[in-house]
Amino acid sequence: xAKQTIFVDEFTDGILDPNKNMLGPVKDGGTIVANTxxxxxxxxxxxxxxxxxxxxxxxxxxxxEVGDAIAIYIESIRAISSVVASGNDETVDKNFIGDPFxxxxxxxxxxxxxxTKLEGIGYESVRCENCNExxxxxxxxxxxxIAFDENKKVGITLDKEGAYEAAKNAKEYMGIPDNxxxxxxxxxxxxxxxxxxxxxxPFLGQLGTTPSIPIxxxxxxxDFGSFLIGAPHEYAITEEELKKHKTDGHMxxxxxxxxxxxxxxxxxxxxxxxxxxxxxxxxxxxIAGHTADISAVVILKVKVLKNLNIxxxxxIPLEEDLPYLAKPxxxxxxxxxxxxxxxxxxxxxxxxxPISFVGTGVNLNEAIDNGLERASEVLGLTVPEVKNxxxxxxxxxxxRAPGTVTVTFLAPIDTLKKAGLYExxxxxxxxx
Numbered sequence: 001x002a003k004q005t006i007f008v009d010e011f012t013d014g015i016l017d018p019n020k021n022m023l024g025p026v027k028d029g030g031t032i033v034a035n036t037x038x039x040x041x042x043x044x045x046x047x048x049x050x051x052x053x054x055x056x057x058x059x060x061x062x063x064x065e066v067g068d069a070i071a072i073y074i075e076s077i078r079a080i081s082s083v084v085a086s087g088n089d090e091t092v093d094k095n096f097i098g099d100p101f102x103x104x105x106x107x108x109x110x111x112x113x114x115x116t117k118l119e120g121i122g123y124e125s126v127r128c129e130n131c132n133e134x135x136x137x138x139x140x141x142x143x144x145x146i147a148f149d150e151n152k153k154v155g156i157t158l159d160k161e162g163a164y165e166a167a168k169n170a171k172e173y174m175g176i177p178d179n180x181x182x183x184x185x186x187x188x189x190x191x192x193x194x195x196x197x198x199x200x201x202p203f204l205g206q207l208g209t210t211p212s213i214p215i216x217x218x219x220x221x222x223d224f225g226s227f228l229i230g231a232p233h234e235y236a237i238t239e240e241e242l243k244k245h246k247t248d249g250h251m252x253x254x255x256x257x258x259x260x261x262x263x264x265x266x267x268x269x270x271x272x273x274x275x276x277x278x279x280x281x282x283x284x285x286x287i288a289g290h291t292a293d294i295s296a297v298v299i300l301k302v303k304v305l306k307n308l309n310i311x312x313x314x315x316i317p318l319e320e321d322l323p324y325l326a327k328p329x330x331x332x333x334x335x336x337x338x339x340x341x342x343x344x345x346x347x348x349x350x351x352x353x354p355i356s357f358v359g360t361g362v363n364l365n366e367a368i369d370n371g372l373e374r375a376s377e378v379l380g381l382t383v384p385e386v387k388n389x390x391x392x393x394x395x396x397x398x399x400r401a402p403g404t405v406t407v408t409f410l411a412p413i414d415t416l417k418k419a420g421l422y423e424x425x426x427x428x429x430x431x432x
Contacts, residue, residue, distance in 0.1 A: 208249025
């Protein structure tokens, strides 16, 4: 029997597998409460995890069928971590085969995805449990340890002494959930940037639905997913398979935060809503490759949108997160436009509303093309028209380099109504 509320504190082994059992079901209109684990760096130095992240076990949503979509309302993101660590990375070639996120290997005993243990503090602390060889597939080129105030408003980066002090109780400072198996990255104690002050604005780097074939969680996107094409491990797929089966749940788009709505495609029965990789803050592009990953308690409301057959995510951001040109036209602006229309003989003004399509690809150019094509297909507009509207009524913004973007613009309301999207947008922004 479907439940109104599902509590989630279980995690995958790094693989989003539609053949495995989901939690739930949760009712259409119900709530998912999840205790999420930090995303990138902890899992990246834990070769036992096969996806580069550690996301929640997917939840089956009652009534969600292939060809539908699920609107995911982000009602709350509460940061739990008080100290985390992150930075720009480099790979350690001897410690993986082909893909450091997926196929960690002990260079001594040859074990693939070995279980590890921690010995001491620093870059060489991750050891193969079988033979005690240093095994981390990643190290920092430039890293930092950052501590947050009690109200989770600001953070400061620590010096060597502070970073090592935090490393002594890394798991506790990071608030890593009980069922997480990741090695705490604070144990590496990076301290290249000291005394920096940053604001917190938490968002979700991973949020979406389950792909229709097994895919490593961090690779459920057009850019990171390209690593799987012809890869020398069991999760290798073709370019066509990636395009068909992924759901682009790994976005790292900082608009996916408390108060926004994400609409995700349903490519397996029940959808399989999962979440993880919460970030404390991130500028557009996540240009360092990583940011301050945190543990968080996340509350999501889910609603099935029947027959909204979309290929990838749509975001309905907070109004303050919309590009300037994509904000709803104000009453005063409508008044000025009406007067201008009278002068030039334009009898009726077009009514529009904001929408943001996610596009992904191997690089930013491909991601932009993908976002434009998705907008065109969903709204029944030509790609050239979408380009014009995104230029004069919106923007193309980088979610994550190398290849995740948002195509945001004011779309004609009649096209939104035909697509079955207007009601949710109207309610969100309080339009007309």
